[in-house]
């Protein structure tokens with residue numbers, strides 16, 4: 142029995158490792174996605190500064206007055222590259238714009254200086270060319286507004302100084318100053334709210350997403366490993382060799398589990414990279430990652446690993462059950478597809494909402510789905526909430542055992558061979 | 573009665589509304605090559621699958637060397653080997669790796685395992701091609717691989733569902749010779765099904781004609797021919813199924 146099992150497992154692993162899809166989906170995917178998530182955050186927080194600095198703007202100066210000139214000076218002083226166009230219509234200027242590989246055109250209409258000196262409202266028109274609808278494009282188009290606003294503020298300050306020579310212009314303009322202080326886990330954190338926001342975004346969006354992807358690929362692997370035996374007609378032969386049906390199920394699971402464990406380890410390595418990318422982003426300020434709730438103790442790492450592991454095993458067993466009823470790989474994958482909904486549903490909801498904020502019935506549905514707990518546990522890992530993690534692990538493990546039991550039942554009946562769902566009890570012959 | 577290898581009694585098997593077997597009984601004795609013949613859908617494969625412990629009879633019983641296939645499947649699996657009608661091998665393994673994998677379930681020592689693999693290599697006649705991945709094999713090569721697998725461990729009972737289907741004349745001949753040799757020299761009993769009446773006439777000592785889930789006639793090819801007073805098994809088949 143033991144010999145047969147190890148024989149089966151080694152063959153399973155041999156076959157799985159010869160399949161490039163497995164390596165890609167289970168190991169490389171989390172290894173790449175997590176660090177990418179960290180990198181993406183790094184980029185998005187630093188792009189804003191970068192883009193204001195190196196912005197290149199085309200100016201159509203129809204005013205030519207002194208105040209228009211001083212606006213250009215301010216733009217230049219902020220490192221913006223300024224290209225003046227000689228065109229007198231916007232249409233011509235836009236052609237000029239594309240020839241100069243620039244995406245922003247600032248039009249200073251005639252009368253700009255005159256209006257301002259007369260105390261009237263002046264006007265500036267900013268044309269932004271959108272080539273791709275990316276976030277960076279949006280940031281770039283707003284970049285030119287930063288120096289313009291600076292200039293505007295200078296004008297306002299000047300006007301206030303003239304009207305109220307004895308008062309601080311800032312006190313007139315903005316009589317109440319508001320300071321935002323972030324408090325994380327009861328501690329005052331001295332970190333910009335931008336960074337915090339993107340941090341929580343990545344945690345609430347990214348983690349459910351990666352777990353979801355991992356589970357989906359694990360299920361595809363397991364479903365394939367059973368259904369390929371049916372499709373390639375190897376299952377019947379295997380079922381007549383001297384090894385118990387449970388042994389075969391164990392072998393199948395073990396093979397997939399080895400791959401899944403590799404997936405879980407790869408995830409942990411990826412998470413580690415992800416955390417390190419924050420280390421770089423938050424320089425040696427007086428805050429630490431612990432303050433942000435981003436540190437993970439060895440225990441958190443361990444529990445998270447266990448969580449991902451049992452989650453994967455249950456998904457594998459579920460996939461095996463489904464695959465047991467399908468005749469070939471394609472139908473197995475088609476049957477597993479709708480099953481993926483039970484990860485996608487909680488993942489999507491928890492991406493955008495905290496479970497406690499949801500209506501009571503939805504909460505019940507979510508809590509009933511075991512994979513909700515996988516996601517909750519991931520979040521708890523970062524907050525060092527061991528109790529929540531243990532409860533989640535217990536729930537998912539109970540579910541896993543139940544699914545394994547059903548899978549074992551199916552494997553010991555002839556249903557695995559006849560590939561037909563029959564709810565009639567088979568008569569057992571009395572001796 | 574201790575030389576009875578296979579005994580089936582009133583086997584009934586239903587799949588939903590379909591009655592695949594309807595009280596099928598026959599007995600195979602030691603050293604025989606026993607052939608099941610009959611039209612498509614007669615229930616041959618269903619019978620062999622019950623004997624191979626893959627599916628359970630709805631009623632009736634089947635015993636192999638006295639072990640009930642339903643109650644003692646693990647004992648039965650130790651002494652039989654089964655070649656399914658439609659079967660394949662693991663595409664990503666080489667022929668040798670496939671033999672090794674299958675042999676490891678049966679043999680206690682590595683030497684025994686190696687001997688079985690060598691035996692299988694000889695039976696298959698695939699030579700150097702055994703080093704290639706199974707996915708590069710032709711249909712007939714696949715069949716030879718699987719047949720060699722089924723015989724390599726010298727089972728007490730080999731259950732072969734259409735063993736030579738898909739083989740060319742030369743290899744079918746080769747396979748028949750091996751089946752005969754195995755029963756003579758290694759004491760293997762063979763239960764096979766076939767649509768090739770020449771093959772059945774050449775190989776089998778006993779033939780059971782199956783129609784609509786029942787054995788309608790049984791005997792040696794010679795007995796059957798004289799019973800229906802015809803010249804060959806094909807005519808026996810035609811006569812018998814017309815009556816049945």
Ligand SMILES: Nc1ncnc2c1ncn2[C@@H]1O[C@H](COP(=O)(O)OP(=O)(O)OP(=O)(O)O)[C@@H](O)[C@H]1O
Nearest residue numbers: 559587590591592611612613614615616617618619
């Ligand atoms: N898994 C199954 N589900 C439903 N019906 C089945 C199943 N397997 C076999 N049958 C039915 O049982 C009957 C007997 O089939 P079986 O495969 O035993 O025939 P056979 O004698 O082997 O035929 P052939 O010569 O075509 O191989 C057929 O009517 C078939 O449709």
Ligand SMILES: [Mg+2]
Nearest residue numbers: 616617618657
């Ligand atoms: Mg058949």
